[in-house]
Amino acid sequence: MTTTDSGPTGPRSPEQRKREALERLVRDNDVWVATAAASGEPCLVPLAFWWDGEAVWLATRDTNPTGRNLIASGRVRLSFGHTRDVVLVHGTARMLTREELPVEVGDAFAAKDGWDPRKDHPSYVFFQVTPYLLQAWGTVAEMPTRTVMREGEWLV
Template sequence: MTAVDSQPSGPRSPEQRKREALERLAGDNDVWVATADATGEPCLVPLAFWWDGETVWLSTRDTNPTGRNLCASGRVRLCFGHSRDVVLVHGTARTLTREELPAEVGDAFAAKDGWDPREDHPSYVFFQVTPQVLQAWGTVPEMAGRTLMRDGKWLV
């Protein structure tokens, strides 16, 4: 049973949604990653991630569409959860090669996912996504007040 399913009535408070969004960031295994190229061609893929408490770390090849788009624009949207309990993050991504990546970040990413991109193909790079906007909602009654972070600052 999800938090939305177990609601007695009415929308969750912003504080509860923030708490549950942070739990999702810490506990989910994968995230939907949306990017676009310079012509606007969209790309949507699931990727493993690690949340360090402030930023989301992703890894993918710099030669695939998602990697190329992130390297070129640094713009990304991340979607955690499902359609009735979603956390949507609009963020900016910074590219780091495996040589630039702090060892503790690579170790934590590998420990969480059970896969270490640093030991995979050389085209794997890392992206540090800094949230600019974070929204969390379950159903229509939660649409109002769904923005919990704006300009990288928590509103709650």
């Protein structure tokens, strides 16, 4: 990845930020997952993930706050990277039990993350997160064009 400083070449183009965001989705191991309960109580946790090219796959227990919140609302925000090179995804989550999960998804998740939730505690379920908004920016100069996906469609 290139630097996000607005040095002599200025801010990155939206096309470059999309390309680098997709690289991050393939390369990173963990993501910050933000959900909220019906009462408004926020929950923020890091989780392992796998990107299949169209959706982000997460695994967590259906009994913990993140699992309960995702089941109840299906709404989630994912944050990749750090504050000077962030990829923020707003998405909808669909739960799949380990029995419903396609074998190839479970195998790819386990291969990438070195951990197979299917072999862990029975309360682990999977969530397929479909992005509907994706923003990528590193500096204030990139903020005006930070949205590179809207309503599930790439803008660049």
